[in-house]
Amino acid sequence: MPLRTTQRSIQLVGDRTLRIVERIGAIMVFLGMILMRSGTSFRRFGLVIREVFFAGVQSLIIILVSGLFVGMVLGLQGHETLQNYGSEESVGVLVALSLVRELGPVVSALLFASRAGSAITAEIGLMKATEQLSAMEMMAVSPISRVVAPRFWGGVLSLPLLSMLFSAMGIIGGFLVAVVLIGVDDGAFWSQMQAAVDFSHDVMNGIIKSVVFGIAVSAIATFEGYEAPPTAEGVSGATTRTVVSSSLAILALDLVLTAFMLKGWN
């Protein structure tokens, strides 16, 4: 009897693992399909601009405000710890490096996944549930090139811009707290930051990360919407899955990218 339950539980683990691998594979195939049918998005760039508006411009407020707050908290916490070592001026370095390398790309991608990714999934899922996608196919319009690809490219273009705005806002927030509020020296704050932050190693790597996250989040969001069961329940489940799996994908990809960026690519 216990042998049987052990067997069952191992079977369950195997089943789950296979499903996850299957899903990753399906997302990759879907990504390839989007890339192959992206021609329309670039010929009619207005479609992509519309999606940049919905994914990017409408996420501006949440990104700017959270960036400012994250930077302010980093400034406060960093100052609190650094003053024990008598190096309050390094708070600029701490704020800038943590934002540009990690927090900017990762937190803005997480916010983007829950703010814009879920909206993309819900929209495409509802279009499928109300048979708008089938109607398009009936008219010989490919829903992937007309509906999915513009949303994908809109997300891929928006996220790097949003994450740069997040980092910039965070650094302004850190500046406000450390220099204006606490009174760390203005010149030392910026000059130490400039000495420590390297353009290609820190800033560019952060942007590369956000491009990768943008591709991952947009692919997952469009995939979940496109594959959602055409019911109210199915769409709500797909929206949840978008947020959960994009967050996991962002964090896992971040670990891999960081490891390569710090230890070199070979």
Next chain:
Amino acid sequence: MERSTLNLWVGFFVLLGFFSFLMLAFKVGNLSAGGSGSSYSVVAHFDNIGQLKERAPVRSAGVLVGRVSAVSFDLAHYNAEVRLSIDSHYPFPKDTSASVLTSGILGEQYIGLDAGGDDKMLKDGDQIKLTQGAMVLERLIGQFLFNKAQEGGTTDKGGSAK
């Protein structure tokens, strides 16, 4: 929403993103500090470089004049070969000496350059002949103990001679 309003907002968004990129590059990063300016590279051999890494600063009189571009092991001399890339704004005499120094007690290691008095200047690909490697704490302590023991021996001898 009307097309022109949409374009206006997206244009605003893209410009905002572009400005934040410029801020990250020039105000936060070191792109303005002439990182991409022209430089010349010289080679220096050290017995020991300690924890010196690529991209470590090269300073002279405390001012940043360049960076370490490569660190490798020289099989011909069995010592460390360090390639320095120095900003072309700062020519150094041929008999400049280089040493591996540490900033602060626990700080990072960097290369310090002390200018010599030669008329000729270092050119691209030249070698810095006068070098001093990193201080290794164990060797330093060992040397100190050795000296102390020798000192003790000589004073003892001195005492017995008296």
